[in-house]
Amino acid sequence: xxxxxxxxxxxxxxxxxxxxxxxxxxxxxxxxxxxxxxxxxxxxxxxxxxxxxxxxxxxxxxxxxxxxxxxxxxxxxxxxxxxxxxxxxxxxxxxxxxxxxxxxxxxxxxxxxxxxxxxxxxxxxxxxxxxxxxxxxxxxxxxxxxxxxxxxxxxxxxxxxxxxxxxxxxxxxxxxxxxxxxxxxxxxxxxxxxxxxxxxxxxxxxxxxxxxxxxxxxxxxxxxxxxxxxxxxxxxxxxxxxxxxxxxxxxxxxxxxxxxxxxxxxxxxxxxxxxxxxxxxxxxxxxxxxxxxxxxxxxxxxxxxxxxxxxxxxxxxxxxxxxxxxxxxxxxxxxxxxxxxxxxxxxxxxxxxxxxxxxxxxxxxxxxxxxxxxxxxxxxxxxxxxxxxxxxxxxxxxxxxxxxxxxxxxxxxxxxxxxxxxxxxxxxxxxxxx
Amino acid sequence: xxxxxxxxxxxxxxxxxxxxxxxxxxxxxxxxxxxxxxxxxxxxxxxxxxxxxxxxxxxxxxxxxxxxxxxxxxxxxxxxxxxxxxxxxxxxxxxxxxxxxxxxxxxxxxxxxxxxxxxxxxxxxxxxxxxxxxxxxxxxxxxxxxxxxx
Numbered sequence: 001x002x003x004x005x006x007x008x009x010x011x012x013x014x015x016x017x018x019x020x021x022x023x024x025x026x027x028x029x030x031x032x033x034x035x036x037x038x039x040x041x042x043x044x045x046x047x048x049x050x051x052x053x054x055x056x057x058x059x060x061x062x063x064x065x066x067x068x069x070x071x072x073x074x075x076x077x078x079x080x081x082x083x084x085x086x087x088x089x090x091x092x093x094x095x096x097x098x099x100x101x102x103x104x105x106x107x108x109x110x111x112x113x114x115x116x117x118x119x120x121x122x123x124x125x126x127x128x129x130x131x132x133x134x135x136x137x138x139x140x141x142x143x144x145x146x147x148x149x150x151x152x153x154x155x156x157x158x159x160x161x162x163x164x165x166x167x168x169x170x171x172x173x174x175x176x177x178x179x180x181x182x183x184x185x186x187x188x189x190x191x192x193x194x195x196x197x198x199x200x201x202x203x204x205x206x207x208x209x210x211x212x213x214x215x216x217x218x219x220x221x222x223x224x225x226x227x228x229x230x231x232x233x234x235x236x237x238x239x240x241x242x243x244x245x246x247x248x249x250x251x252x253x254x255x256x257x258x259x260x261x262x263x264x265x266x267x268x269x270x271x272x273x274x275x276x277x278x279x280x281x282x283x284x285x286x287x288x289x290x291x292x293x294x295x296x297x298x299x300x301x302x303x304x305x306x307x308x309x310x311x312x313x314x315x316x317x318x319x320x321x322x323x324x325x326x327x328x329x330x331x332x333x334x335x336x337x338x339x340x341x342x343x344x345x346x347x348x349x350x351x352x353x354x355x356x357x358x359x360x361x362x363x364x365x366x367x368x369x370x371x372x373x374x375x376x377x378x379x380x381x382x383x384x385x386x387x388x389x390x391x392x393x394x395x396x397x398x399x400x401x402x403x404x405x406x407x408x409x410x411x412x413x414x415x416x417x418x419x420x421x422x423x424x425x426x427x428x429x430x431x432x433x434x
Numbered sequence: 435x436x437x438x439x440x441x442x443x444x445x446x447x448x449x450x451x452x453x454x455x456x457x458x459x460x461x462x463x464x465x466x467x468x469x470x471x472x473x474x475x476x477x478x479x480x481x482x483x484x485x486x487x488x489x490x491x492x493x494x495x496x497x498x499x500x501x502x503x504x505x506x507x508x509x510x511x512x513x514x515x516x517x518x519x520x521x522x523x524x525x526x527x528x529x530x531x532x533x534x535x536x537x538x539x540x541x542x543x544x545x546x547x548x549x550x551x552x553x554x555x556x557x558x559x560x561x562x563x564x565x566x567x568x569x570x571x572x573x574x575x576x577x578x579x580x581x582x583x584x
Contacts, residue, residue, distance in 0.1 A: 377443050377499045384441040384503040384551065385532055386471045386478060411475050414445050416497045 003315065005121040005153065006114065009261050010316045014309070017317070021264055022056050024289035029053050029062070032295060036080045038073055039297065059266070059287065060275055064298045067100060070240065075101040081293050091139045092239045092338060099139070102239050103293040109148065111290055112242045115259040116149020119248035122257060122316070123233040124208050125179050127154040132172055134182035134190075135213065136162045136336070141243030142213050146181045146235075149245060155179075162186065162336075165193045172204055179208040183336040184216040184224060184232070188367035191227035202229040210235050212244055214333040215324050234323055240299055241286050247321055252313045255320030262290050265319060266298070267307050270328035281306045283328045284321060302329045330428060332362060334369045337406045341427040344373055347399045351381075351392070359418045364432045371408040373400060376415050436559055437507040438486040439549065442479040443499040446472060454479060457496045463489055467549055469535035480535070482507070482549060503551065506558050510546045517548060523561045528571025529554050 004010045012020070030050040032039035042063050043049070052061055070078060079086065087106050091099035104112065125131065131150045135142030143161055150157045158175055160168060162182065168190060171177070180187065187209055194201055209224060212235035224232045236256050237244035246263050247256035258265050263286050267276045270283040284301045306322040332339045341360055348358060357376040362369060373396070381392060389412060397410045419426050444450045451470070458465065458481075467482040483489045486502055493500045510516040524531065532551040552558040560566045 379494075379499055379501060382441070382443055382499045382501050384478060384480070384501055386473055389443075389476065389478070390473065412443070413476075414443055414450070414497070415499055417445065 003121075005118040009259070010118065010122075010257070010318055012261070012317055014317065017260065018056055020261055021289060024261075025056065025059060025264065025287065026050070026053050028289060028295050029297065032080060032297065036078075036295075038069070038078055039080075056264075059264070059298065062298050064273065064285065064300050065296055066300050067240070067302075070100040071098055074098050076103065078296075079103045079294050081105050086293050088144075090141045090144075090239050090243065092141075100240065102141075105292040108242070108291050108293045111262055112145060112245060113148040113152040115242065115262060116145055116245035117152040118149075118259060119235055119245045120146075120149055120153050120155065120179075120210065122248045122250045122314070123179075123210055123235070124231065124251060125150070125153065125155055125210075129153075129155040129178045129208075130158065130176055130205075131155050131179040131181060131210075132158040132160055132168070132175070132177040134160055134162050134168055134180060134186060135244075140336075141237070141239040142181075142336070145237065145243035145245060146210065165190060166197070169194055169197060169199060172206060173199065176205045178205050179210060180206060180228075180230075181210040181235075183213050184209075184211040184220055185214060185335065185364070185367055185369060187211055187224050187228065187232070188220070191224065192367055195227075201227070206230055209233060212236055213336045215326070217323070236321070236324065238301060238303075240296060241288060241301075242291065246286070250312060250314040250316060254312065255308055255322050257312065257316050257318040257320055260319050262288065264289055265307060265321065267305065268300075270300075270302075270304075278307050278309050281322075281325060284324075302327050302331060304328055332360065332428060332430065334362060334371050334404075334406050337404065339371070339404050339406060343403055344400065347396065347403055348375060351396050351399060357415075357418050359426060360428045362428070362430045362432055369432065371404075371406060373408050373410050374413050374418060375410060376418055377412045378415070435507045435509075436504050436555065437482055437549065439503050439505045439551075440481050440483065440486050440490055440493070441501045441503050442481070442493060444470075444477045444479050446474065446476050451477075451479065453496075454493065454498060457493060457498075458483075458489070461489075461492050463492070467535070467537035467547070469533075469549075471533065480533075480549075482537075504555055506550045506552060506555065506562060508548050508550065508562055510548065512544050512546055516546075520562050523567070524550075524552065524558055526570075527557060527561055527568035529558050529561070 033043055033050045046063055048061060085105045086103040088104040088109060091101045133143055133146050135146060137143030147157055147159055207230055209230050209232040211232055221232045233249045234256055235244050236247040241263055247258040249256050266285040267282040268285050269276055276282045284303045284305045285298050286301060287298055288296045304325045308320045311317050330341050344358055359374040361372040383389060393410045393412060401407045442454055463483055465481050465483060469480050471478045490500045490502055508520055530553045534548055534550045536548045557572055
């Protein structure tokens, strides 16, 4: 069995890695300054020239990019290659109904496949593996990202996509699936359904899980490993950077190795923007060093993590990020879908012409996330008839599920019943014990 | 007789009704009539009081969602068929009753009282007072149907 997919890259000495990163950084900054209007104007605002970037440290001089920049430049404003070179577009949900769009050149797809293949090998897969990909295929990067990596590796791919759990389990048994790729909460749901169907996961060939796209904790890992009798590996990625495969756990399971020859990580203080030293918790900021279609310079992921650069017991020298420890914004991930409280606010504005106080309550019922939206009833929304209020609830519910792509229970509550701090309603209560 | 009824939104939880009643009690407001419509999550408390505008202001100030809803109040003679008589006037005129509830006055009064919420308040009041009579629905449904289709 392979230990590494790309040994030279994954075990490169620090000095060599730094010089590779420096060279690539200078190259991409120069290219963006010359060819990409958005980045050029961002640099000009700071009075920066590509020549100002001499060492890796100099990356600090460059401004951050946020999801808002992507929205402001919807859909293709951040692309750095002509559409004739773009071979694929993916998108994730945005706060105002506008998705954030990412584009890939042929070479980008190659890089993505490479880092995804590295990830699968680090997680213990090989050519002999049979991987069932139960991430959604389509605009979401999860399905196709792992798919291309697994094919490059030479594993047998079952591109089943998400949903239809009974069928997932039937094929898992019949096809001899050895690895399952999906969200961790879906893995638990599959385990529960197997129990209900009277199937012992240990009698299947399933040995490994590649789980990501939503936050999960060590406790959840233990539950999945115990219930499915497998090794559960954490994979990290985000469409803005490339998709799944930005970082992966190795057999040591002590942090996720970032493919830093392609994605340069920094940890910053989310409030001041100051770069923090290794070992300190802060917001992960990523720079793509090789991407062509839509490079990202200092993209603020909003994910909180810690970086460690010591060599890992697995032999990799690639920097490790801790499991994601939370978010520095109010984004929620519900059943793998990104949800922002402001999306709910927009829906309520649209329905009632007013912006009532509201609260999102996220719970895990069984193994699935459940979203309840409490809405404080205003006099404008209030009708004297039960039917009218029920119609209002149904209308809000319908709009929410179409905007969020996640279904929600809507409950009307009385004024001032939602807890407030400093006059502002507490928007989110996450009761999930991950 | 048109009455300005108060409708109060109340969550379907222990103590919520008591909160409203407590506010009324503090301000020495007497409830003349009441009914509660309920669902699993919430209820609508409907009350008839003296000086509804003032009470609305008080309840609003206490943090409740309150609306004034005009309804029809009828005083009935205490004998079989008296409610039927009024309701049949409304039904033959095609007036829809959204909800209805009854309440009692003091024990010496031999009359029963009901409150009706209808979809055509003015017409309902005229029908009940005997000011007019109707033999066919006031709404011509044929006109409501568009005579063209997309």
